[in-house]
Each structure stands twice: as C-alpha cells, then as structure tokens.
Amino acid sequence: MTPSLxxxxxxxxxPSVSTDPEFASGMEDARSYLLTLFxxxxxTAHLLPGRLHPAVxxxxxxxxxHPTVLIYGHYDVQPAGAPSQxxxxxxxxxxxxxxxxxxxxxxxxxxxMIHVMAVxxxxxxxxxxxxxKFLIEGEEEIGSPGIELLTxxxxxxxxxxxxFLSDTEMPALGQPAIDITLRxxxxxxxxxxxxxxxxxxxxxxxxxPNPAQILAKFLSRLKNGSNKITLPGFYTDVISPNxxxxxxxxxxxxxxxxxxxxxHYFFVGGGENRYSLNRRRWFEPTLDITGLDSxxxxxxxxxxxxxxxxxxxxxxxxxxxxxxxxxSSLASSLHHSLPKATVWRLIRYPVAxxxxxxxxxxxxxxxxxxxxxxxxxxxxxxxxxxxxxxxPVLVRAxxxxxxxxxxxxxxxxLHSPNEHFSLENYFKGIExxxxxxxxxxxxxxxxxxxxxxxxxxxxxxxxx
Numbered sequence: 033m034t035p036s037l038x039x040x041x042x043x044x045x046x047p048s049v050s051t052d053p054e055f056a057s058g059m060e061d062a063r064s065y066l067l068t069l070f071x072x073x074x075x076t077a078h079l080l081p082g083r084l085h086p087a088v089x090x091x092x093x094x095x096x097x098h099p100t101v102l103i104y105g106h107y108d109v110q111p112a113g114a115p116s117q118x119x120x121x122x123x124x125x126x127x128x129x130x131x132x133x134x135x136x137x138x139x140x141x142x143x144x145m146i147h148v149m150a151v152x153x154x155x156x157x158x159x160x161x162x163x164x165k166f167l168i169e170g171e172e173e174i175g176s177p178g179i180e181l182l183t184x185x186x187x188x189x190x191x192x193x194x195x196f197l198s199d200t201e202m203p204a205l206g207q208p209a210i211d212i213t214l215r216x217x218x219x220x221x222x223x224x225x226x227x228x229x230x231x232x233x234x235x236x237x238x239x240x241p242n243p244a245q246i247l248a249k250f251l252s253r254l255k256n257g258s259n260k261i262t263l264p265g266f267y268t269d270v271i272s273p274n275x276x277x278x279x280x281x282x283x284x285x286x287x288x289x290x291x292x293x294x295x296h297y298f299f300v301g302g303g304e305n306r307y308s309l310n311r312r313r314w315f316e317p318t319l320d321i322t323g324l325d326s327x328x329x330x331x332x333x334x335x336x337x338x339x340x341x342x343x344x345x346x347x348x349x350x351x352x353x354x355x356x357x358x359x360s361s362l363a364s365s366l367h368h369s370l371p372k373a374t375v376w377r378l379i380r381y382p383v384a385x386x387x388x389x390x391x392x393x394x395x396x397x398x399x400x401x402x403x404x405x406x407x408x409x410x411x412x413x414x415x416x417x418x419x420x421x422x423x424p425v426l427v428r429a430x431x432x433x434x435x436x437x438x439x440x441x442x443x444x445x446l447h448s449p450n451e452h453f454s455l456e457n458y459f460k461g462i463e464x465x466x467x468x469x470x471x472x473x474x475x476x477x478x479x480x481x482x483x484x485x486x487x488x489x490x491x492x493x494x495x496x
Contacts, residue, residue, distance in 0.1 A: 036149040036462065037132070037455070039069065043107075043141050044125040044134035050085055050108035050173050059085050059170060062107045066090075066168055073152055075166075080186055083178030085170030089189065092151070092164045099472050100163040102192035102432070104422060105144025105199065106172035109136035110447045117449035131452040139446035142453035143198040143439055143461070144168060150465035161473050165192055169422060172199075175382060176421040183429045194395060194472070195426055198461065200416050200438030203284035205454065208403035208464075210396065211436035212277070213314055213415035214423060215348040216386035218355045219322075221379040222247065222366065223342045230327075230336040241371060243341035244326035250369045251343060254319055259304050261319050263361040269352040273315045276391075280412040281310040314415025318348045348417065351388040385424035393433045394475050402467040403437070406460050437464070 033041065048062035049055035063079060063086060070077035070090035077090035085108065112122035112135045120126040125134040132142065147166075154160040167190060171178055183190060200211045226241040256262055273281065285308055302320075303312035312318075322345065327338035345362075349355055363378050370376055389396070391413065403411040416436075427434050439461040445451045 036145075036152070037458070039149070040142060040145045040458070041125045041132065041134075043145065044132070044136055045123055047112075047123045048108050048136070048170070049111050050171055052111060059108065063088055063170065066107060069148070070166065073148075073155060075164075080167075080182055080189075081178070082169070082171050082182060084174070087170055087178075087182060088166070088168040089186075090166040090168075091189075092155075092160070094160055094163050096163070098162055099194070099476050100165065100192040101194045101196055101469065101472070102165045102167060102190055102426070102430070103144070103147045104167050104169070104195060104197040104426065105147070106140050106169040107144075108170045108173045109139070109141070110173055113449055119450055122449075122451075127455070130455045132455060132458075133450060133452040135451055137451050137453035138201075138440040138444040139451065140172070140199050142458060146198055146439060146458060146461035147196065147465055149462045150469060153462065153466055154469065159470065162469055163192075164469075165190065167426075172420075172422065175384070176425075177382070179422045179425050183425055187429055190426070190430060192430065192432055193476075195423070195430070195432050195434040196437070196465075196468075197420075197423070197434070198437050198439050199420055200436055201440035201442055201444070202438055202457070203286075203412070203414060203442070205441060205456070206407060207284065207409060208407045208411040209284070209414045209438065210389075210399055210403070210411055211416050211438055212389040212391055212413045213351065214387040214419055214436075215314070215317070215350055215415075215417055216353070216355060216424075217384040217419045218347040218349060218358060219381040220345050220347070220359070220362065221342060221377075221381075222250075222345065223340065223377045223379070224370065225340045225375040226371075226373075227337070227339045230339050233335045233337050236337055240337050241374075242337050243374075244338055246370065246374065247326070247341040247343055250366065251321060253369070254365075258306070259302065261317065263319075263358065263365055265357060265361055266317070268357075269354060270317060270350055271352050273311065277315075277413055278311075280414065281308065281314070283412050284414060285310050310415070313417040315350060317350050317353060318417075320346050320348075322346045348419075349386055351386040353386065355383045355385075384419035384421040385428075386419075387424045387427065387434070389436070390433050395433060395435060395472075398471055398475065399435055399437065399468055402464050402471065405467060406464045437461075 043065055046062045047055050047058035066088045067077045075090040075092045079086040080089045120133055122135040125132055151164050202209050224243050224247055226243045231240050254262060307316060321343055324343050326341035328334035359380055400411045423434055439457040441454055
C-alpha cells in the first residue's frame with residue numbers, strides 16, 4: 033500500500049459521525065489524526081470552534097507575497113446504517129477492484145485527502161510555490177450550522193486568493209468536470225389543524241372538515257400538469273444557462289436508463305418536461321414534498337377524521353432566486369388557500385444558499401488545462417443539484433473565486449451502504465491538484481501569458 037493510500041485508510045478507519053453523540057470520541061480522534069498529520073508536514077495547525085464540532089485549520093506560508101489557496105473539506109461522515117448491508121465493515125477500509133470501501137471514502141475524506149496528498153508531494157520535492165490553508169469542517173453532514181459564525185470570527189485567518197474543494201462527482205470515470213453551480217435549499221414544514229381532536233367519521237363525516245384532504249388539495253396545486261411550480265413570482269429571477277453551459281451539459285446528458293440505475297427509482301417523472309435532464313437537475317428550481325403525516329397509520333383501520341395534517345417540503349432554488357421571496361409566496365398562497373377557521377403554522381429551517389462560479393476567471397482555464405493533461409480528455413462544466421452550505425458562505429465573506437473539482441463517481445454510494453472511492457481517481461486527483469497548484473503563480477505575473485503552461489510530472493501516480 034502506497035503512503036498516500038495508507039494515510040487515507042487510517043483516516044477512514046475512524047468513525048467520525050457528527051450527527052450521533054455516541055461517536056463523539058470518533059470525532060475527536062479524527063481531529064487529532066488530522067492535527068498530527070498536518071503538523072508532521074510542517075503546517076501550523078489548530079482547532080476553530082464550531083456549533084457542535086470544531087473545524088481543523090492548518091496553514092503553510094511559503095511567502096506572504098505569493099498566491100494563497102484555501103482548501104475546504106469535511107472530516108465528518110454519515111452514520112453507517114445497518115451493518116448487515118455492508119459487504120465489509122464500514123470503518124474497516126477494504127480495497128476491491130481498485131476501489132476503497134468505507135464510510136466517508138468519497139464523501140468526503142477521500143476527496144479532501146487528494147489535496148492534502150498533493151501538497152505533501154510538492155513539499156517533499158521542495159516544489160510548493162504557493163501558500164496553503166486548509167479548513168476541514170466537522171459539521172457538514174449536519175448542515176454546517178457553525179460555518180457562518182466561524183467565517184465571520186476568523187475572516188483574516190481564512191483570507192486567500194482562491195477557494196478549492198472536491199466534494200462532488202465526475203459524470204463518469206475518465207471524464208473530468210468542473211462544477212459551476214450549486215442549488216440552494218429551503219426546507220419548510222406545514223402544520224394545519226381543523227378540530228380539537230380526532231372525530232368519529234360516521235358521526236361527523238360529511239360535516240367536519242378533513243385536514244388531510246385540505247392539505248392534499250393545497251399541495252396538489254403547487255405544480256401544474258407540466259410540473260411547473262405555480263407559486264406567484266417563483267421564476268422571476270431564474271436565469272437560463274448560457275450557450276457554453278448548455279453545450280457542456282449535453283455532452284454528459286444521461287439516458288433515462290442511466291438515471292434509473294443511479295437513483296434506484298422506477299421511472300423519470302420529475303421537473304418540467306420541456307427541459308433536458310441535466311438542466312432540470314442543475315439549472316432549474318424544484319419543489320418536492322419530502323414527508324406527509326395525518327390520521328391513523330398503524331395496523332388495520334381506524335374510522336376517524338383526523339384533527340391535524342402536516343407536510344415537509346424541500347425547495348431547491350437556483351442562483352439569483354431569493355429564498356425570502358419564495359418563502360413569502362408560499363406563506364401567502366397557504367394563507368389564501370385554507371378555509372378561514374383553519375389553524376396553521378409554517379416552519380422554516382436554516383437556508384443553504386445557491387452558488388454560481390465566475391467561469392470567466394482565468395483560474396478556470398488553468399484548471400481545465402490541468403484536468404485534460406492528466407485525464408486525457410477535455411473537462412466539461414457541470415452543475416450540482418444539491419447544496420454545499422459552506423461554499424457560498426466562504427465566497428461571500430472572503431470575496432474569492434471558488435473552484436469545485438469533484439473526483440467522485442455517480443455510483444459510489446455516498447450516504448448508502450458500501451460507500452467507496454475510485455483509486456484511479458484518487459491518484460489522478462493528486463496528480464491534477466499538484467499541477468494546478470504548481471501553475472497558479474502564473475496567474476499573478478504582471479504580463480500573464482494567454483495560454484497557461486502546465487508543469488508536467490514524471491512520477492508515477494501509483495507510487496504516491
């Protein structure tokens with residue numbers, strides 16, 4: 033086992049589950065491991081407070097006048113789930129078919145360790161031309177509740193010229209990509225009540241209002257027959273993708289069969305039918321009912337008219353949409369749709385902002401060149417339908433471009449049993465990031481060349 037793979041395996045063996053207090057010692061062990069690792073590489077490393085779990089911060093300053101990169105990742109992972117669903121134990125890393133299997137392999141330990149190992153490689157050959165800072169969060173899997181305050185309190189410490197992260201996926205093995213969009217997320221709960229208690233359906237049926245039916249009627253009107261969301265003003269600020277983005281999206285457009293296999297669902301039926309699948313996933317907003325509850329749901333039947341009904345809704349919005357306007361529109365629609373005597377509440381959870389990368393920044397030309405030199409194919413721009421809450425927070429507070437380069441793959445079971453990570457992508461990722469970080473100073477020359485030279489490496493990726 034190569035040194036870089038051995039280090040990753042050691043980290044994967046630590047059960048750093050942030051959502052479960054029973055794994056507090058695992059979280060502490062992961063932080064301790066990372067602090068020791070960074071210190072051994074010559075970094076200055078310490079903890080920064082989070083809401084529940086501290087973040088690990090490490091910095092290596094070559095020269096204050098040189099470019100500085102801030103690299104983001106997260107050391108916390110999802111719960112493993114049922115042990116019986118894993119082929120090998122979740123926290124006993126196993127290598128099979130050039131993949132490493134463990135919880136956190138692709139999300140996110142394997143991916144952020146690409147950057148650590150790239151910097152390690154450059155330090156060992158005395159070839160690091162930039163200043164490097166790492167921010168490895170411990171709360172990403174619980175929504176990053178402390179990232180905003182952390183960024184505000186340590187803005188100077190985190191200051192940099194670029195933000196790099198790898199917490200996403202490539203379209204397919206061998207096809208490199210740069211992520212340029214993240215959708216935001218607004219989660220709400222609707223609660224309505226129409227009586228003080230459950231009522232006998234024979235005695236009061238046909239007279240008493242049924243909250244389940246009232247809520248179902250409201251929910252059914254949130255989309256029309258073409259799956260377009262009907263909230264007033266919902267699409268006002270939605271910006272269409274440009275021609276280059278549309279061309280790149282078409283290059284990686286999956287078939288219905290591919291999507292069904294990746295998503296484990298039975299048919300393609302969400303979103304507006306007039307748009308391509310990738311546009312629906314990345315550039316269009318969505319509204320999904322994520323939970324429903326009312327009445328009796330136990331074994332057998334119970335002849336009642338329930339007193340309450342509730343629904344959970346998740347709205348994925350795109351850059352330039354205003355979540356406050358969306359929330360207000362939903363609240364207004366709910367208020368005007370319900371019978372006047374209905375008691376109702378609309379609960380809102382913390383919002384994850386949307387993000388769009390500035391693709392005209394010269395760093396993206398450099399990244400595309402580096403990816404092509406390693407993978408042998410031109411990199412494409414793609415989007416991500418999900419949210420990474422820390423990215424827009426860091427970009428907004430620090431005023432720097434974010435470069436998201438995912439090395440995961442669509443079928444690597446993140447958040448599911450048998451999570452794994454491609455070792456081919458791990459080693460190629462290390463090579464890619466080494467080239468990017470080596471070439472970054474070119475962007476800061478007074479007379480920058482039009483084309484970005486890429487430093488070719490002679491070492492074998494398999495020996496990293």
